[in-house]
Amino acid sequence: MTTRDWRPRYLQVAEEIRAQILDGELQPGDPMPSEAALSKTYDLSRTSVRGAIRQLREWGLVRAEQGRGTYVRAQRQRVTRTPERYQWEKTRAQLSVAERRKAGATEYDTGRTMPELAFTAEYVDAEADADLAEAFGVEKGTALLERRYRTRTQDEDVPLSLVRSWIVREVAAKNPDLLKAENEPWPGGTQHQLMTLDIEVDRIIDRVHARPPSPDEAADLAIDPGVSVLALRKISIDTDGGVVEVSDVVLPGDRTELVYTTQLERWKQR
Amino acid sequence: MTTRDWRPRYLQVAEEIRAQILDGELQPGDPMPSEAALSKTYDLSRTSVRGAIRQLREWGLVRAEQGRGTYVRAQRQRVTRTPERYQWEKTRAQLSVAERRKAGATEYDTGRTMPELAFTAEYVDAEADADLAEAFGVEKGTALLERRYRTRTQDEDVPLSLVRSWIVREVAAKNPDLLKAENEPWPGGTQHQLMTLDIEVDRIIDRVHARPPSPDEAADLAIDPGVSVLALRKISIDTDGGVVEVSDVVLPGDRTELVYTTQLERWKQR
């Protein structure tokens, strides 16, 4: 009170409201006072009040709805993704077609829930850019087969992830069926596709970082402004040590949790 | 031109400039035209131009510097973090004090670079909130020992990560030395601390998601507006299956890459 506050007014207001939310004075789902009301109570122009609200949105604390009002955000439903799915997919690849179809339609559940449904796979002819060329260990410009698809849960209409997957075209061409988009969804997934090429995946490397979404990604994933995406590059390595598939998976950062378990070696003696 | 554009003007400008950056017309490090200049060339008020620039900042494409100008952002230096560090730390825990000290001072390098330096460890008495109580499998309100510290590279002054680590206080009390902040940095790290309590860590679970930074985190990590942090909860489980340590690690999302490798089982027959 006595010592004057050097921070901009809009930030002070934002932090005041933030404290109210964290203290539980404002509960998730509660409507905020309207901009006009806030403008009056804080004796600020509407522009400044909007600055405070923008800040709260960037902190992921509130959500504004045109024509309705601004609401305190509920913690969004989280979806968990674990690399156990990779082993599951590999095991499934060796099953019969009938069983693969059945398994593919069934929910995949690893204790936590991970129901998924792939749709709208799209095939594109692509060339290796510098990045992909390095990943595959091929020349820049090498022809690749690119598959684009999205996954979503059965109840929600917003996709869980946007995926782009690449295979070296010359490798994939050994099985002409792989080049046809009509064959999607391929029963048994990528690992079975690779199996038809006589390729066994030995290990998979996930590289994860967070970044702001591109405009398209923000729209496709229904992401609020200020929320980042998790960008996951998945690299599959076969039993000969070569890179056989590269995928870029884009996940909404605030709705997705990635879980990785590291098993440590036992001490020899204590 | 002919069909009118329904999107707000500030967004159109932002996307126009975005295209220029992606096309390479504007190179990383290049200064943008000043707000006054943009305002003139696009025939918009400065407020609207600022809206476009804010959008570009949220996309992570430009960086504004007070009194200097606005610049196209360079891809920031990435730091890689792999769970191999956990095994390394466990192995190191069994070495002699002298060796642990030496190893602690040395850079830890896993092929990619991961030099780190811990500093300003702080000890706090804490109680288990609902979240931590569940993680540890104890009653809510159980006394915990909380350690806070940060890591940074030797050349940069901005920390790489903010860490809060918890151990059940009653467990830690078996070795009174662990309760004293003066003993930091503890030679051998957390795993050696646990070893003095007769605890061997069997596996470590990392749970990762992305979220907007809190105001404090944004300031501490020098994060630009619109960029998220990677929040990593690390859970250490001992050979009896109990949770012995929980850490929350906050990493700048655009500067950090997490790498996890999943080893798959070989097929029995082909």
Add this chain to the structure above:
DNA sequence: GAGTGGTCTAGACCACTGT
């Protein structure tokens, strides 16, 4: 139609960076 948030204007003062 009343109330909400989204966009936009024209202007002002400030703090900071360079010269």
Add this chain to the structure above:
DNA sequence: CAGTGGTCTAGACCACTCC
């Protein structure tokens, strides 16, 4: 000092939602 971005005002029109 001039030029830059950061904050703030008072007012306007719009698209949307709900009654």
